[in-house]
Each structure stands twice: as structure tokens, then as C-alpha cells.
Amino acid sequence: MAGSGYAAALDRLTTTLGRLPGIGAKSAERLAHHLLKCPVDEALELAEAIRTAKEQVRHCQICYHLTEVDAPICGICRDERRDPSLVCVVEQSRDLLAIEKAGSFPGVYHVLLGRLAPLQGMGPDQLTVDALEARVRAGSVRELIMATNxxxxGDGTALFIAKRLADTSVQITRLARGLASGSTLEFASRDMLADALAGRQPF
Incomplete structure (x- = not known):
């Protein structure tokens, strides 16, 4: 924002906010001005929350979901009511949280921390595929549910993992796809209808 007419500190704040995903130049400018107008305590509380999160939040040693430094194994993995042999594989922790909101999954998770995207420099080494394979080969997993996007x-990532584990006895499934309950055929996309036909069930 060189030459914007703002103070250098405000320019820096706006530029930094603009690096956040989903925040454009105008949104960054509005946020920066809001932070200047709000009470000092409120702005510093945000800064402290960011600092604390960066220092305290870590990945679970088992599933790579988010946890804190004083709890190296997350609450889901520690929950003895869950079935550790049923593992749902997701790309990010926010996908895990979406499934958890449904409140019906009895198993545990494995967070890949991304998906295969060669053009963005995301290969198998940037994901937690090796750790997932080690979990499976340890013999405690009976089913992997591929819940990549x-x-x-997402489908390429799931296929890569399935091929890596083809020589194991673990059952590999994927989330059902197709028509949502209450939807109409008229507004369904081609891919949605194709998935619905491929995943049809006995009536």
C-alpha cells in the first residue's frame, strides 16, 4: 500500500491482514480501521489470543488434530468410548469438526494436513500419509473411511492412500455421495447425479 496516504504502521497492519485467506484489500482496510477505533484492551486481547494460539496449539501425536502442548494426545483420541479401529481420514481439522457436529460418528480420525496438489507443491511428504500407513500397519485399524473433499x-489423495494400503487387510470406504435429502433432480449437478447413481442402494 505504498503511497496510500496512511501512516506506515497502518499500512503495515492492512498489508498483514490482507495476507489472511479470504481477506481482500478492502476488507483488510476495514479491519485495520476497526482495530484502530476499538478499545485498546480489545485489540490487545486479539493480539494475545493469536500469540497464545501460536505458542500453545500443536498437532495430536496420533491423529494430527489440533490440541495443546499440555495435552499431546487430543481429546478425541483419549476418549475411551470411541472405536479406535474405525478411522475417518480428513484433509484438515475443520473437516473433522464438521463431521463431529453431526454427532453420529463413533470412531476416531486421521488429519492429513492437506491434500495432494502438485502444482501448489503439496506432495505426499507434506502430508501425514506415512503416519497413517504406520497406524494401519500396526494392525489396530479395521476400516478407513476416506472423507477427503x-x-x-481430494479424490486423487484418497486413491493414492488406497493404493499405498492395497496390500493390507484394512477395509477402505468413502463417504456416500449424491443427492441430498430434500433436494430435487432438476437442480442436481451432473457430478452429483453420477455419484447418486453409482452409490445407489437397495430399496
Whole structure:
């Protein structure tokens, strides 16, 4: 924002906010001005929350979900009511949280920390595929549910993992796809209808 007419400190704040995902130049400018206008305590509380999160939040030693330094194993992995042999594989912790909100999954998770995207420099070494394979080969997993996003990269990631584990006895499934309850065929996309037909069930 060189030459914007703002003070250098405000320019820096706006530029920094603009690096956040989903925040454009105008949104960054509005946020920066809001932070200047709000009470000092409120702004510093945000800064302290960011600092604390960066210092305290870590990845679970088992599933790579987010946890804190004083709890190296997350609450889900520690929950004895869950079935540790049923593992749902997701790309990010926010995907895990979406499934948890449904309140019906009895198993545990494995967070890949991304998906295969060669053009963005995301290969197997940047993911937690090796750790997932080690969990499976340890013999305690009976089923992997592939819950990667239903797009080209998500499906490619799931296929890569399935091939890596093809010589094991673990059952590999994926989330059902197709028509949502209450939807109409008229507004369904081609891919949605194709998945619905491929995943049809006995009536």
C-alpha cells in the first residue's frame, strides 16, 4: 500500500491482514480501521489470543488434530468410548469438526494436513500419509473411511492412500455421495447425479 496516504504502521497492519485467506484489500482496510477505533484492551486481547494460539496449539501425536502442548494426545483420541479401529481420514481439522457436529460418528480420525496438489507443491511428504500407513500397519485399524473433499485433488489423495494400503487387510470406504435429502433432480449437478447413481442402494 505504498503511497496510500496512511501512516506506515497502518499500512503495515492492512498489508498483514490482507495476507489472511479470504481477506481482500478492502476488507483488510476495514479491519485495520476497526482495530484502530476499538478499545485498546480489545485489540490487545486479539493480539494475545493469536500469540497464545501460536505458542500453545500443536498437532495430536496420533491423529494430527489440533490440541495443546499440555495435552499431546487430543481429546478425541483419549476418549475411551470411541472405536479406535474405525478411522475417518480428513484433509484438515475443520473437516473433522464438521463431521463431529453431526454427532453420529463413533470412531476416531486421521488429519492429513492437506491434500495432494502438485502444482501448489503439496506432495505426499507434506502430508501425514506415512503416519497413517504406520497406524494401519500396526494392525489396530479395521476400516478407513476416506472423507477427503469430493473434488479432483481430494479424490486423487484418497486413491493414492488406497493404493499405498492395497496390500493390507484394512477395509477402505468413502463417504456416500449424491443427492441430498430434500433436494430435487432438476437442480442436481451432473457430478452429483453420477455419484447418486453409482452409490445407489437397495430399496
Amino acid at each position: 469430493p473434488n479432483l485433488e
